[in-house]
Amino acid sequence: MTHSPQRDTLERWASGERIAPLPAREGAAPPEISFEFFPPKTPALEAQLWTCIERLAVLKPAFVSVTYGAGGSTQERTHATVLRIVQETDLTPAAHLTCVGASSEAVDEVARRYWAAGVKHIVALRGDPPPGETYTPHPGGYAYAADLVAGLRKVADFEITVAAYPEVHPQALSPEADLDNLKRKLDAGATRAISQVFFDNGVFLRFLDRALAAGIKAPIVPGIMPVTNFAQALKFCDTCGTSMPRWMAGMFEGLDDDVETRRMVAAAVAAEQVRLLQANGIDEFHFYTLNRPDLTYAIARILGVKPQPAAA
Ligand code: FAD
Numbered sequence: 001m002t003h004s005p006q007r008d009t010l011e012r013w014a015s016g017e018r019i020a021p022l023p024a025r026e027g028a029a030p031p032e033i034s035f036e037f038f039p040p041k042t043p044a045l046e047a048q049l050w051t052c053i054e055r056l057a058v059l060k061p062a063f064v065s066v067t068y069g070a071g072g073s074t075q076e077r078t079h080a081t082v083l084r085i086v087q088e089t090d091l092t093p094a095a096h097l098t099c100v101g102a103s104s105e106a107v108d109e110v111a112r113r114y115w116a117a118g119v120k121h122i123v124a125l126r127g128d129p130p131p132g133e134t135y136t137p138h139p140g141g142y143a144y145a146a147d148l149v150a151g152l153r154k155v156a157d158f159e160i161t162v163a164a165y166p167e168v169h170p171q172a173l174s175p176e177a178d179l180d181n182l183k184r185k186l187d188a189g190a191t192r193a194i195s196q197v198f199f200d201n202g203v204f205l206r207f208l209d210r211a212l213a214a215g216i217k218a219p220i221v222p223g224i225m226p227v228t229n230f231a232q233a234l235k236f237c238d239t240c241g242t243s244m245p246r247w248m249a250g251m252f253e254g255l256d257d258d259v260e261t262r263r264m265v266a267a268a269v270a271a272e273q274v275r276l277l278q279a280n281g282i283d284e285f286h287f288y289t290l291n292r293p294d295l296t297y298a299i300a301r302i303l304g305v306k307p308q309p310a311a312a
Contacts, residue, residue: 030304033284053085071100092121094119097148099143099147183216193218222277274302
């Protein structure tokens, strides 16, 4: 008799085995969450960002990070956004900083400005060259993120977060070399990694196993991107080496003009993703908000994070 997956499942059911439900959350501490924003280009987008920040701030994230445009193109806007967060909120900001195309002195100067303004957390990244170009380190710059981390440690006592790639960075020589690179970044003084976006939880959990086996003890926080614009997400995945599971593409198929259903599907997909990670012991989550609060807010609630009253 040939075995079909359905028959296997039926046999498991017949023997009394049940597919375990996700554990109840009662009594469990809510996870630690953080949010990523990007610096706005126009006054209208700035207003949208601040609506987003205000809506999410009540969830008391551990920190909120602000990205740095490709090649440092948003240096001033990133700085201004981070500063406004320091001045107008009680959130803890983390400024993304890249070293591509800049001398180490210029990068150190940006870091010194942050430290002087009270920004103590940097997300340290190499960054990418302009599209179509191959990466080459700036002659007088930090060559890779590990070098940047080491340089920042000399500037001030920053908390430093780095990037991790569950599906391997596209330019890595091998998965092992990429993991060695992550270890070098942490050994140089980073205390946490945030993962590139992924949609297949198996990929992330296997990556954690490999990281642990390589001696990495620092937290690797999953980067969660709630997807509503599927076409845009697909493009993004293509550039950063994230695979899009076929089942997910199927869920969004034919919904291009149906915003309402797309939003519901997006919420269900992201909720399932984070609940499964939570059931596997993950207790920190970083959300790529794309400056839109609603899905992230709902998913944080699903994880058990509740709004906190403002401090008296
Ligand atoms: P690195 O850790 O330096 O690694 C880059 C590549 O070089 C890897 O393939 C690595 O294996 C390889 N490598 C490292 N050292 C060596 C060596 N000595 N010899 C040979 N190869 C080596 N980009 C932005 O522009 N702005 C942002 O704000 C931003 N935020 C991000 C946030 C997160 C959480 C993530 C995951 C990515 C972010 N990026 C951002 C994208 C990031 O800049 C790119 O993915 C970039 O290509 C790699 O940056 P990195 O810091 O991981 O580089």
